[in-house]
Structures are given as structure tokens and as C-alpha cells.
Amino acid sequence: MDLLLISILNSVINAEIEFDMKEFTIKEIQDQVDELIQTLNGYWPPLAMLASVTEELGELAREINALEKIKVKKKSEIEKNIGEELADLFFSILCISNHYKIDLNSEFQQVLDKYQKRDKNRFLN
DSSP, X not given: OOHXXXXXXXXXXXXXXXXXXXXXXXXXXXXXXXXXXXXXXXXXXXXXXHHHHHHHHHHHHHHHHHHTTSSOOOTTSOOOOHHHHHHHHHHHHXXXXXHTTOOHHHHHHHHHHHHHHHHTTTTOO
């Protein structure tokens, strides 16, 4: 690799927003996503973001199908990571929640409470 290309790659890498590698609350993750999106000219229109969720969900489904040997990948297809696909899907969902100013921390707690109350005796033998 020539020095000019290495210099360009280093410039691109150094221009990226760096995040600490620690555990975050959902609110902190939403804030980080918002910070990143604002540096990239803002959020897409809502239906485009929903299309992104659908696309990422399809990629996750493809990886699970391959992992479970339901639909084996072609040799030309790139091996992907299910964790990465889940994170891509989560990122897309966070973009929608941020666009609509939804506090997913609060909403998620309400959902957990709902499932706990509704299903507390549902799956007992």
C-alpha cells in the first residue's frame, strides 16, 4: 500500500467519532446515535428509516437462516456476524426513536412491566 493511501485511510479513521467501550444505558446510546447522525447531515425521512429497519431485519434473518442451516449461503456471499446484524437493527430503531423524541429507556421499562404482569403465570408448568 502506498504512503498516500495510508495517509488518506488514517485521516478517515481519525475523523470518526470515537466512543468509549463501556456499558451504556439506552438513553446514553440514543444520545451517541444522535451525536453521530447530526455529524452526518441529520436523520433520514421516517419511511426511509423504516425501510432501513426492514433491510437490517432481512440481513439478520439471512444470517440466522445460514447459521441454522435452513438456507445455506452461496460461496460468493460474505460471512456476517449475527451480533453485528442485531446492532445494525438496533441502530436503525434508535434513529426512529430519536427522530420522534421517544425515550426508549422509559418505554422499555414499561414494556418489561407489561410482560411481567401479563405473563407471570403464563409459561409455568
